[in-house]
Amino acid sequence: MYLKPGVVEVRTIDYPALELRDGPGVAPGNAGRKCRHGVVLKVLASNICGSDQHMVRGRTTAPEGLVLGHEITGEVVERGPDVEFIEVGDVVSVPFNIACGRCRNCKERRTGICLNVNPVRPGGAYGYVDMGGWVGGQAEYVMAPYADFNLLRFPDREEAREKLLDLAMLSDIFPTGFHGARTAGVGPGSTVYVAGAGPVGLATAAAAQLLGAAVVIVGDLNADRLAQARGFGCETVDVGQGPVEDQIAQILGTPEVDAAVDAVGFEARGHGPDAAEEPATVLNSLMGITRAGGALGIPGLYVTEDPGSSDQDARTGTLKVRLGLGWAKSHRFTTGQCPVMRYHRELMEAILHERVHIAKAVGATVIGLEDAPRGYAEFDRGASRKYVLDPHGSLEGVRPV
The missing domain is CATH 3.90.180.10 (Medium-chain alcohol dehydrogenases, catalytic domain)
Incomplete structure (x- = not known):
């Protein structure tokens, strides 16, 4: 309680x-x-x-x-x-x-x-x-x-x-991660970046693998959570160790991915070990690293009221999002609660058959x-x-x- x-x-x-x-x-x-x-x-x-x-x-x-x-x-x-x-x-x-x-x-x-x-x-x-x-x-x-x-x-x-x-x-958690990956357009051969290695981010990474992604990259500041992602075959990016796009380029040979998922939400922090809270950081970063014509899945939670925010606008869910960048790159965005019933029966079968x-x-x-x-x-x-x-x-x- x-x-x-x-x-x-x-x-x-x-x-x-x-x-x-x-x-x-x-x-x-x-x-x-x-x-x-x-x-x-x-x-x-x-x-x-x-x-x-x-x-x-x-x-x-x-x-x-x-x-x-x-x-x-x-x-x-x-x-x-x-x-x-x-x-x-x-x-x-x-x-x-x-x-x-x-x-x-x-x-x-x-x-x-x-x-x-x-x-x-x-x-x-x-x-x-x-x-x-x-x-x-x-x-x-x-x-x-x-x-x-x-x-x-x-x-x-x-x-x-x-x-x-x-x-x-x-x-x-599993349908939510799957929803994030599916709405980001993940499919066979996709390159995918997942922001956040908490449980939703890890579930998203596992879902992306189930959907046939060629490479799944998970970004976070938490070393233990990044190690957890590597434990089931993901590549990882420590967002405190330099620009995300540069680290992605080291992995893929290009600074962009086909699909990106925000598994962080409104308590996001800037990219650095001592960075302050910046609610729109993840969304803006993902628009930068997602290829033109790609998509962003956003299962990370955003709220209409955040009384604990130090940002006056963010207290009412108003974020400084670079929508112009997303518009220029023809990105697709999917937000909101995962409709669990759309996915849970199929995911149950994947579990029962140990896929x-x-x-x-x-x-x-x-x-x-x-x-x-x-x-x-x-x-x-x-x-x-x-x-x-x-x-x-x-x-x-x-x-x-």
């Missing part, structure tokens, strides 16, 4: 009901909303995400008492009377975007901007600021609405248990729910790990694929 900037604690909360009760962060129009179409899940795995860290650092308007956690894998223990196809006992992946399945955007598979789950603006998510107030899954149990539409049921319960650590990446090793790629590390504050602190200090909370001991003995 988020209490204030820099502080998360493990506290006892109520067992979930098939109703969105009023509470911290719940949009007034959602309070008391009945969810006969929902299920209650026993949480088997719930990951700590870099997006959670933005809230914990005080860089959003998240309220005190918000239950965090939007990366959820669980077992159905109760289902609402309107649920037809999901059964008690099913093991499922929960897309972090909550979607009704009925609105125009959902029918167009744009489930990250559902029009019916958040009265404040399009798009809903578990345990996240301004996303409707749906209670997060860094807990023992959680309620998931619109279960028939949202949940991805694993076809073989026992196989799912054996590969649970990898399958836990399907709720957000990708996503848990190894992102450094998946299992800890108990009671250790969540430590996980947040270590992740904030730059640990090259993807922390996976295990509230019930379900991941005991589970190894990466």
Whole structure:
């Protein structure tokens, strides 16, 4: 649970009901909303995400008492009377975007901007600021609405248990990385630059390899995270050691790539060991190193309100982006939440058939729910790990694929 900037604690909360009760962060129009179409899940795995860290650092308007956690894998223990196809006992992946399945955007598979789950603006998510107030899954149990539409049921319960650590990446990080690579136009033979070697950046790099990229280059300041990227076949760039384009030229023989992905987001810093925060640094850098006619995938988070920024414009999400450069090079840009449901079934099959090793790629590390504050602190200090909370001991003995 988020209490204030820099502080998360493990506290006892109520067992979930098939109703969105009023509470911290719940949009007034959602309070008391009945969810006969929902299920209650026993949480088997719930990951700590870099997006959670933005809230914990005080860089959003998240309220005190918000239950965090939007990366959820669980077992159905109760289902609402309107649920037809999901059964008690099913093991499922929960897309972090909550979607009704009925609105125009959902029918167009744009489930990250559902029009019916958040009265404040399009798009809903578990345990996240301004996303409707749906209670997060860094807990023992959680309620998931619109279960028939949202949940991805694993076809073989026992196989799912054996590969649970990898399958836990399907709720957000793996589809998000895949979305970043796909929207950047990555395909067979592509050269790709991924800005950021955190878990999303590493997932993007693994996704680019799955899509057939010839060379994947990952840039960061963190030596441990760059080593993690090299561990599964990526080239790396230390952005504190000189211009990115010069280092790319040393690798490729040219200073440009076919496709680039921003896996950093709005807390970006300038390129240098002691550089100050510059929110538009990554976007401007990527436009410089992406070939004319190329594309930028932008799964890195950008916000409408950043109260912790030292830049007055950035506090309202206004960045100094060199749009003229992108226009001159005919770049394509794709932003926004990843529509998880567009990709998660295919990525599940890639995991089950061991075509990708996503848990190894992102450094998946299992800890108990009671250790969540430590996980947040270590992740904030730059640990090259993807922390996976295990509230019930379900991941005991589970190894990466």
